[in-house]
Amino acid sequence: MAKIVNSWNDWDPLKRVIVGRCDNSMIPPEEPATSEKVPVDSEMRGMWGLRPLRTVERGNECLENLVKAVEERGVVVDRPTPLQWNQAIGTPDFRNDSMMTCMPPRDILLTVGNEIMASANSFRCRYFEYLAYWPLMKQYFDEDPEFLWTQAPRPRLTDASYKHNYYDEKITLEERLVRTANKDFVTTEVEPMWDAADLMRMGKDIFIQHGLTTNRTAMEWFQRYYPEYRIHAMNFPGDPYPIHIDATFVPLRPGLIINNPHRHPAEGQRDIFEANDWQIVDAAQPAHDEPPALCYSSVWLSMNCLVLDPSTVIVEASEVNQQEQMDQLGMNVIPVDLRDAYPFGGGLHCSTADVYREGECLDYFP
């Protein structure tokens, strides 16, 4: 039987990957932790329902572009099985009028070595999203005797998991930044809550963004779950909507990270990189002034790239500045048209989840 699951970081040679699907995607109804994360001027405020079919088809076309680009380079691609996301859901603790999507996989699945763990997301509408990946997990389980199929402790997501009255429509950008600087986020600490896209895996070290989607209790949980790894909290005080580390602090290869120029790490959090001679370079300006329509994310999806190996990277086709910078940094750049998939939850890195990268668990910060 073959080894199917193995990945310790975001840059070792990629051999197998999951790419999401846009089918049946919803704009979810408002719930305690979501309004905080939708920019005040977003056209999506107050809106919910099925995403327009044409945009779903176009999003799927973009994902097919990505599938084709990686398959041409010998990477095996697996796809989730979408559910009918417009169903209402309930648990003993909450009811929600719909689910959301199975985009992007990066938020739901965390691969560490031979283990894939489904996350403990703070959005109620994402509570059952992991089910779209269960057929793949079963397949890996049947075919790879070393594969560890794991589910993180499920959060209850009762009202106690959120700060109520945290969000107020009149809150200014400056006030938001003060909250980020004070590490004052909408989730409470009653249970571990985390999105997998807040974690950056670097062999023996795992860096976790503390923000609107991941709390400190999750970091404490990870440190106990993985006693042999070093867990580091990261904060980015320049980000008024701190969600997911992969449009903020993105490694390209050992020793090199591109950093969103508006979101530098909090004081002291660069030290471990500098002490080990890592270069942290400000990312190039995005090519666009605005995200596409009905998109939750910022223009900084420009830096949300998929590294295929330490010298090859896929960058979104319209992000010419980011492509040029990657080229200057010594990377071979493969452009892929993916922008119309952004509204479904993110860019190239978001749209994927690692299954297999060649390589082993190394200590990059001895």
Ligand code: NVA
């Ligand atoms: N908060 C991030 C999401 C990145 C995937 C952004 O929109 O910049």
